[in-house]
Each structure stands twice: as C-alpha cells, then as structure tokens.
Amino acid sequence: MQEAFGIGSANLNAQSYEQALLVPFCFELGRPVLQAYVIGRKYERLRVLAGLADDSPEEIPLTFAVYGDGKRLFSKVAERAGKAIPIDISVKNVLRLELVIFAAEGSEQVCNPDLETFVWASAQLDPISR
Secondary structure, rough: EEEOEEEEEEOOOOEEEEEEEEEEEOOOOOOOOOEEEEEOOEEEEEEEEEHHHHHHOOOOEEEEEEEOOOOOEEEEEEOOOOOOOOOOEEOOOOOEEEEEEEOOOOOOOOOEEEEEEEEEEEEEEEEEEO
C-alpha cells in the first residue's frame, strides 16, 4: 500500500470543503492507497463524509474503507461523483486508524495527478467521555 493523501479544497455534493483529505487520481491495478493515523485509543467515534469529488470521472468506481488495528470497520463502493456518504463508526479502543481507497481488481491503471478524485471531508474524532 502507498500513502498518498493530500490536504486541500474540494467540492462534494455541491458543497465546498476547504480542509479535506484528497486522494490523487492515480491507481495501480487494485493496489490500495491509504493514510494511517495513530489515535492512541483516545477516541470513541469517527464521523466523516466520503465520496468522489463533483468533478471526478464517473466511470471508475472506487471502494473506500476504514480499518482499526487491521480490522475492517466500514467499507462501501463509491460509484458516482458528487454523492457524499456519511460515516459514523465506533473507534473505541483503536490504536491505529487507516483510511483506505482502492480501485476494483482488473481495473486498468489510470493516472492524472492534476485531478483529485476521492474526498474525505469534515472528519471528526469524538474523544472518549470519562
């Protein structure tokens, strides 16, 4: 897997997000792209919007997933541009959180580094209440 997220602005479902995590439009045959965070078991929930940016090519569906300590916590296929998919999952007792994107197996290699395709927006980690 490769780490290749950037931070910048993107439009998702006709709404602008200035501090979004962006995945460049560059995938190798089924090879995942990820961003990992050590959250130190200090948080209870992850809330984030995910999806293909409004200006993304629609013909390449991408699967996005959230892993906690190697265990899949959430997974969904984003099939069309502009649809924001809300994620609200428990991350209680998670040490390492991974946001993962991958193209379908058998997809041709596609790459356009000037086009940001996948967006993670409005991410929020809720601390564990004591």
